[in-house]
Amino acid sequence: MSDAYGFYTDTTVCIGCKACQVACHQWNELPAELEQQPTEHSPGQTRPMTGNSYDNTGSFSDVNWRHVKFIEKSEIPAMGTTAASVSHSPQDPNRDNLQWLMMSDVCKHCVNAPCLEVCPTGAIIRTEFDSVYIQEPVCNGCRNCVGACPFGVIHMGGTANEGEGTAKKCTLCYDRMQHGLTPACAQACPTESIQFGKITDLKVRAEQRVKDLHDLGFPQAQLYGADTKILGGLNSFYLLMDQPEVYGLPSNPKLPSRAVIPSTFLSMGSALLVALGGLFAFRKKRMEEFAADPTAKER
Numbered sequence: 001m002s003d004a005y006g007f008y009t010d011t012t013v014c015i016g017c018k019a020c021q022v023a024c025h026q027w028n029e030l031p032a033e034l035e036q037q038p039t040e041h042s043p044g045q046t047r048p049m050t051g052n053s054y055d056n057t058g059s060f061s062d063v064n065w066r067h068v069k070f071i072e073k074s075e076i077p078a079m080g081t082t083a084a085s086v087s088h089s090p091q092d093p094n095r096d097n098l099q100w101l102m103m104s105d106v107c108k109h110c111v112n113a114p115c116l117e118v119c120p121t122g123a124i125i126r127t128e129f130d131s132v133y134i135q136e137p138v139c140n141g142c143r144n145c146v147g148a149c150p151f152g153v154i155h156m157g158g159t160a161n162e163g164e165g166t167a168k169k170c171t172l173c174y175d176r177m178q179h180g181l182t183p184a185c186a187q188a189c190p191t192e193s194i195q196f197g198k199i200t201d202l203k204v205r206a207e208q209r210v211k212d213l214h215d216l217g218f219p220q221a222q223l224y225g226a227d228t229k230i231l232g233g234l235n236s237f238y239l240l241m242d243q244p245e246v247y248g249l250p251s252n253p254k255l256p257s258r259a260v261i262p263s264t265f266l267s268m269g270s271a272l273l274v275a276l277g278g279l280f281a282f283r284k285k286r287m288e289e290f291a292a293d294p295t296a297k298e299r
Ligand code: SF4
Pocket: 106, 107, 108, 109, 110, 113, 114, 115, 116, 132, 148, 149, 150, 151, 152, 153, 154, 169
Protein backbone atom coordinates (compact mmCIF):
# COMPACT_ATOMS: atom_id res chain seq x y z
CA MET A 1 0.00 0.00 0.00
CA SER A 2 1.17 3.50 -0.73
CA ASP A 3 1.23 6.26 1.90
CA ALA A 4 -1.86 6.79 4.04
CA TYR A 5 -3.71 10.03 3.32
CA GLY A 6 -6.35 11.78 5.35
CA PHE A 7 -7.34 14.81 7.40
CA TYR A 8 -5.91 16.70 10.34
CA THR A 9 -8.65 18.98 11.64
CA ASP A 10 -7.50 21.83 13.87
CA THR A 11 -10.72 22.76 15.66
CA THR A 12 -9.15 25.92 17.12
CA VAL A 13 -9.37 27.69 13.75
CA CYS A 14 -12.81 26.43 12.66
CA ILE A 15 -15.17 29.41 12.28
CA GLY A 16 -18.32 27.34 11.70
CA CYS A 17 -18.89 28.67 8.18
CA LYS A 18 -20.00 25.23 6.88
CA ALA A 19 -18.19 25.74 3.57
CA CYS A 20 -16.99 22.13 3.98
CA GLN A 21 -20.56 20.84 4.26
CA VAL A 22 -21.66 22.80 1.22
CA ALA A 23 -18.64 21.65 -0.83
CA CYS A 24 -19.34 18.03 0.12
CA HIS A 25 -22.97 18.33 -0.98
CA GLN A 26 -21.97 20.05 -4.19
CA TRP A 27 -19.17 17.70 -5.27
CA ASN A 28 -21.02 14.51 -4.35
CA GLU A 29 -24.37 15.79 -5.68
CA LEU A 30 -26.01 15.18 -2.31
CA PRO A 31 -29.48 16.70 -2.06
CA ALA A 32 -30.59 19.02 0.72
CA GLU A 33 -32.02 17.21 3.71
CA LEU A 34 -35.72 17.92 3.73
CA GLU A 35 -38.39 17.18 6.30
CA GLN A 36 -40.66 16.11 3.46
CA GLN A 37 -39.40 14.95 0.08
CA PRO A 38 -40.53 16.89 -3.00
CA THR A 39 -43.31 15.44 -5.11
CA GLU A 40 -44.59 16.28 -8.53
CA HIS A 41 -46.94 18.85 -7.01
CA SER A 42 -44.92 20.19 -4.06
CA PRO A 43 -41.36 21.45 -3.63
CA GLY A 44 -40.94 19.51 -0.36
CA GLN A 45 -40.54 20.98 3.08
CA THR A 46 -37.38 22.24 4.76
CA ARG A 47 -36.23 20.86 8.11
CA PRO A 48 -37.24 22.82 11.21
CA MET A 49 -34.46 24.55 13.20
CA THR A 50 -32.76 22.19 15.66
CA GLY A 51 -32.56 24.88 18.36
CA ASN A 52 -29.02 23.66 19.10
CA SER A 53 -26.89 26.76 18.60
CA TYR A 54 -26.06 27.24 14.90
CA ASP A 55 -26.26 23.50 14.21
CA ASN A 56 -29.09 22.93 11.78
CA THR A 57 -27.76 19.63 10.45
CA GLY A 58 -28.04 17.89 13.82
CA SER A 59 -26.06 14.77 12.90
CA PHE A 60 -24.61 12.78 10.04
CA SER A 61 -27.21 11.37 7.65
CA ASP A 62 -27.42 9.65 4.29
CA VAL A 63 -26.94 13.05 2.63
CA ASN A 64 -24.85 14.83 5.31
CA TRP A 65 -21.41 13.22 5.17
CA ARG A 66 -19.88 16.15 7.03
CA HIS A 67 -21.35 17.77 10.11
CA VAL A 68 -20.13 21.00 11.69
CA LYS A 69 -20.75 20.82 15.44
CA PHE A 70 -21.35 23.93 17.55
CA ILE A 71 -20.68 23.31 21.24
CA GLU A 72 -21.50 26.15 23.62
CA LYS A 73 -20.23 25.77 27.16
CA SER A 74 -19.85 27.99 30.19
CA GLU A 75 -18.10 27.75 33.52
CA ILE A 76 -20.59 28.56 36.27
CA PRO A 77 -20.10 28.47 40.07
CA ALA A 78 -21.42 25.22 41.56
CA MET A 79 -24.42 25.70 43.91
CA GLY A 80 -23.30 27.24 47.23
CA THR A 81 -19.61 27.35 46.30
CA THR A 82 -17.23 29.47 44.34
CA ALA A 83 -15.84 26.45 42.49
CA ALA A 84 -16.51 26.54 38.78
CA SER A 85 -18.42 23.73 37.15
CA VAL A 86 -18.84 23.32 33.44
CA SER A 87 -22.24 23.43 31.83
CA HIS A 88 -22.74 22.54 28.22
CA SER A 89 -25.88 24.61 28.04
CA PRO A 90 -24.66 28.15 28.63
CA GLN A 91 -26.25 29.81 31.63
CA ASP A 92 -24.00 32.80 32.12
CA PRO A 93 -26.07 35.86 31.13
CA ASN A 94 -22.95 38.06 31.17
CA ARG A 95 -21.20 35.77 28.71
CA ASP A 96 -18.02 36.20 30.76
CA ASN A 97 -17.03 32.55 30.80
CA LEU A 98 -18.52 31.30 27.59
CA GLN A 99 -16.65 29.13 25.16
CA TRP A 100 -17.83 28.24 21.69
CA LEU A 101 -16.19 25.10 20.33
CA MET A 102 -16.67 24.29 16.67
CA MET A 103 -15.64 21.12 14.91
CA SER A 104 -16.19 19.79 11.40
CA ASP A 105 -16.81 16.08 11.92
CA VAL A 106 -16.53 13.34 9.30
CA CYS A 107 -15.79 9.62 8.83
CA LYS A 108 -12.52 8.86 10.63
CA HIS A 109 -11.30 6.36 7.98
CA CYS A 110 -10.17 4.23 10.94
CA VAL A 111 -7.03 2.11 10.53
CA ASN A 112 -8.91 -0.79 12.19
CA ALA A 113 -12.38 0.10 10.91
CA PRO A 114 -15.29 -1.56 12.77
CA CYS A 115 -17.59 -1.02 9.76
CA LEU A 116 -15.20 -2.88 7.46
CA GLU A 117 -14.79 -5.69 10.01
CA VAL A 118 -18.51 -6.49 10.14
CA CYS A 119 -19.42 -6.03 6.45
CA PRO A 120 -20.52 -9.51 5.23
CA THR A 121 -20.40 -8.78 1.50
CA GLY A 122 -17.02 -7.09 1.14
CA ALA A 123 -18.76 -3.88 0.10
CA ILE A 124 -16.56 -1.86 2.47
CA ILE A 125 -12.97 -1.80 1.30
CA ARG A 126 -9.69 -0.11 2.12
CA THR A 127 -8.38 1.91 -0.80
CA GLU A 128 -4.80 2.43 -1.96
CA PHE A 129 -4.88 5.71 0.05
CA ASP A 130 -5.77 3.79 3.27
CA SER A 131 -9.25 5.33 3.29
CA VAL A 132 -12.42 3.32 3.93
CA TYR A 133 -14.77 3.20 0.95
CA ILE A 134 -18.27 1.74 0.50
CA GLN A 135 -18.89 0.12 -2.89
CA GLU A 136 -22.61 0.77 -3.03
CA PRO A 137 -23.46 -1.80 -5.74
CA VAL A 138 -22.08 -4.55 -3.45
CA CYS A 139 -23.96 -3.37 -0.31
CA ASN A 140 -26.90 -5.66 0.55
CA GLY A 141 -28.45 -3.18 3.01
CA CYS A 142 -27.89 -5.38 6.11
CA ARG A 143 -26.99 -2.35 8.31
CA ASN A 144 -24.23 -4.19 10.24
CA CYS A 145 -21.88 -1.29 9.53
CA VAL A 146 -24.41 1.26 10.85
CA GLY A 147 -24.34 -0.37 14.30
CA ALA A 148 -20.60 -1.07 14.26
CA CYS A 149 -19.36 2.47 13.62
CA PRO A 150 -18.70 4.01 17.06
CA PHE A 151 -19.00 7.52 15.61
CA GLY A 152 -22.52 7.26 14.11
CA VAL A 153 -21.13 7.98 10.64
CA ILE A 154 -22.96 5.52 8.38
CA HIS A 155 -26.62 5.96 7.45
CA MET A 156 -28.78 4.05 5.02
CA GLY A 157 -30.16 5.99 2.12
CA GLY A 158 -31.34 5.74 -1.42
CA THR A 159 -33.46 7.45 -3.93
CA ALA A 160 -36.50 7.20 -1.65
CA ASN A 161 -35.42 8.38 1.77
CA GLU A 162 -33.11 8.12 4.79
CA GLY A 163 -33.26 4.61 6.22
CA GLU A 164 -33.73 2.77 2.93
CA GLY A 165 -31.34 1.62 0.24
CA THR A 166 -27.60 1.20 0.80
CA ALA A 167 -24.97 2.41 3.30
CA LYS A 168 -23.67 5.96 2.75
CA LYS A 169 -20.78 7.94 4.13
CA CYS A 170 -17.79 10.14 3.24
CA THR A 171 -15.64 8.62 0.48
CA LEU A 172 -12.64 10.87 1.30
CA CYS A 173 -13.46 12.09 -2.21
CA TYR A 174 -11.94 8.92 -3.67
CA ASP A 175 -12.81 10.13 -7.18
CA ARG A 176 -10.94 13.41 -6.65
CA MET A 177 -7.96 11.69 -5.04
CA GLN A 178 -7.61 9.33 -7.98
CA HIS A 179 -7.00 12.45 -10.07
CA GLY A 180 -4.58 14.04 -7.63
CA LEU A 181 -7.14 16.51 -6.28
CA THR A 182 -7.68 17.55 -2.67
CA PRO A 183 -11.03 16.43 -1.20
CA ALA A 184 -13.69 19.07 -1.79
CA CYS A 185 -14.26 19.92 1.89
CA ALA A 186 -10.57 20.57 2.64
CA GLN A 187 -10.27 22.54 -0.60
CA ALA A 188 -13.17 24.79 0.47
CA CYS A 189 -12.13 25.37 4.10
CA PRO A 190 -11.13 29.07 4.28
CA THR A 191 -9.15 28.83 7.54
CA GLU A 192 -7.34 25.55 6.83
CA SER A 193 -9.03 24.01 9.84
CA ILE A 194 -9.37 20.91 7.62
CA GLN A 195 -5.92 19.99 6.32
CA PHE A 196 -5.44 17.14 3.87
CA GLY A 197 -2.25 15.25 3.13
CA LYS A 198 -0.02 12.34 4.02
CA ILE A 199 -0.83 11.21 7.55
CA THR A 200 2.87 11.19 8.54
CA ASP A 201 3.25 14.86 7.49
CA LEU A 202 -0.02 15.88 9.13
CA LYS A 203 1.03 14.33 12.45
CA VAL A 204 4.25 16.37 12.52
CA ARG A 205 2.24 19.55 11.84
CA ALA A 206 -0.38 18.68 14.48
CA GLU A 207 2.17 17.86 17.18
CA GLN A 208 3.91 21.19 16.61
CA ARG A 209 0.55 23.01 16.85
CA VAL A 210 -0.23 21.31 20.18
CA LYS A 211 3.19 22.31 21.50
CA ASP A 212 2.63 25.93 20.40
CA LEU A 213 -0.80 26.01 22.07
CA HIS A 214 0.65 24.62 25.31
CA ASP A 215 3.36 27.31 25.19
CA LEU A 216 0.66 29.94 24.64
CA GLY A 217 -1.12 28.85 27.86
CA PHE A 218 -3.67 26.33 26.56
CA PRO A 219 -2.66 23.10 28.34
CA GLN A 220 -5.96 21.47 27.40
CA ALA A 221 -5.00 21.28 23.69
CA GLN A 222 -4.81 17.60 22.74
CA LEU A 223 -4.82 15.33 19.71
CA TYR A 224 -7.57 12.75 19.19
CA GLY A 225 -6.85 9.73 17.00
CA ALA A 226 -3.32 10.74 15.96
CA ASP A 227 -1.71 7.78 17.74
CA THR A 228 -2.68 4.10 17.53
CA LYS A 229 -4.72 4.01 20.77
CA ILE A 230 -8.04 4.67 19.05
CA LEU A 231 -8.87 1.85 16.58
CA GLY A 232 -5.23 1.61 15.49
CA GLY A 233 -5.27 5.31 14.58
CA LEU A 234 -7.71 7.56 12.76
CA ASN A 235 -6.90 8.76 9.25
CA SER A 236 -9.07 11.74 10.08
CA PHE A 237 -7.70 12.98 13.41
CA TYR A 238 -8.41 16.11 15.44
CA LEU A 239 -6.86 18.78 17.60
CA LEU A 240 -9.36 19.35 20.43
CA MET A 241 -9.53 21.98 23.16
CA ASP A 242 -11.41 19.79 25.66
CA GLN A 243 -12.10 16.16 26.45
CA PRO A 244 -13.36 14.08 23.48
CA GLU A 245 -16.77 13.56 25.12
CA VAL A 246 -17.38 17.34 25.07
CA TYR A 247 -17.25 17.06 21.27
CA GLY A 248 -19.44 13.94 21.29
CA LEU A 249 -16.47 11.65 20.55
CA PRO A 250 -15.93 8.37 22.45
CA SER A 251 -12.66 8.18 24.44
CA ASN A 252 -12.12 4.50 23.93
CA PRO A 253 -14.16 2.98 21.08
CA LYS A 254 -13.73 -0.76 20.56
CA LEU A 255 -13.68 -3.09 17.57
CA PRO A 256 -16.69 -5.46 17.58
CA SER A 257 -14.32 -8.49 17.58
CA ARG A 258 -12.76 -7.26 20.87
CA ALA A 259 -16.14 -7.76 22.55
CA VAL A 260 -16.47 -11.41 21.41
CA ILE A 261 -14.17 -13.07 24.00
CA PRO A 262 -15.49 -11.08 27.06
CA SER A 263 -19.12 -11.68 26.04
CA THR A 264 -18.41 -15.41 25.45
CA PHE A 265 -16.98 -15.71 28.98
CA LEU A 266 -19.93 -13.72 30.34
CA SER A 267 -22.41 -16.08 28.64
CA MET A 268 -20.53 -19.14 29.93
CA GLY A 269 -20.45 -17.67 33.47
CA SER A 270 -24.19 -16.93 33.33
CA ALA A 271 -24.96 -20.45 32.09
CA LEU A 272 -22.84 -21.94 34.92
CA LEU A 273 -24.65 -19.84 37.54
CA VAL A 274 -28.06 -20.93 36.21
CA ALA A 275 -26.98 -24.60 36.28
CA LEU A 276 -25.64 -24.29 39.84
CA GLY A 277 -28.83 -22.50 40.95
CA GLY A 278 -30.93 -25.38 39.51
CA LEU A 279 -28.73 -27.97 41.23
CA PHE A 280 -28.97 -26.27 44.62
CA ALA A 281 -32.75 -25.84 44.29
CA PHE A 282 -33.14 -29.54 43.42
CA ARG A 283 -30.91 -30.60 46.31
CA LYS A 284 -32.81 -28.36 48.77
CA LYS A 285 -36.13 -29.81 47.62
CA ARG A 286 -34.85 -33.39 48.05
CA MET A 287 -33.52 -32.63 51.55
CA GLU A 288 -36.86 -31.13 52.55
CA GLU A 289 -38.65 -34.21 51.23
CA PHE A 290 -36.24 -36.47 53.11
CA ALA A 291 -36.70 -34.47 56.35
CA ALA A 292 -40.49 -34.83 56.01
CA ASP A 293 -40.31 -38.54 55.14
CA PRO A 294 -36.95 -40.37 55.72
CA THR A 295 -38.10 -43.28 53.53
CA ALA A 296 -38.30 -40.88 50.59
CA LYS A 297 -34.56 -41.37 49.99
CA GLU A 298 -35.17 -44.89 48.87
CA ARG A 299 -37.94 -43.93 46.41
S1 SF4 B 1 -15.55 6.26 11.35
FE1 SF4 B 1 -17.14 4.72 11.22
S2 SF4 B 1 -17.67 4.62 9.06
FE2 SF4 B 1 -15.69 5.69 9.17
S3 SF4 B 1 -14.15 4.04 8.89
FE3 SF4 B 1 -14.47 4.29 11.12
S4 SF4 B 1 -16.07 2.76 11.62
FE4 SF4 B 1 -16.10 3.04 9.38
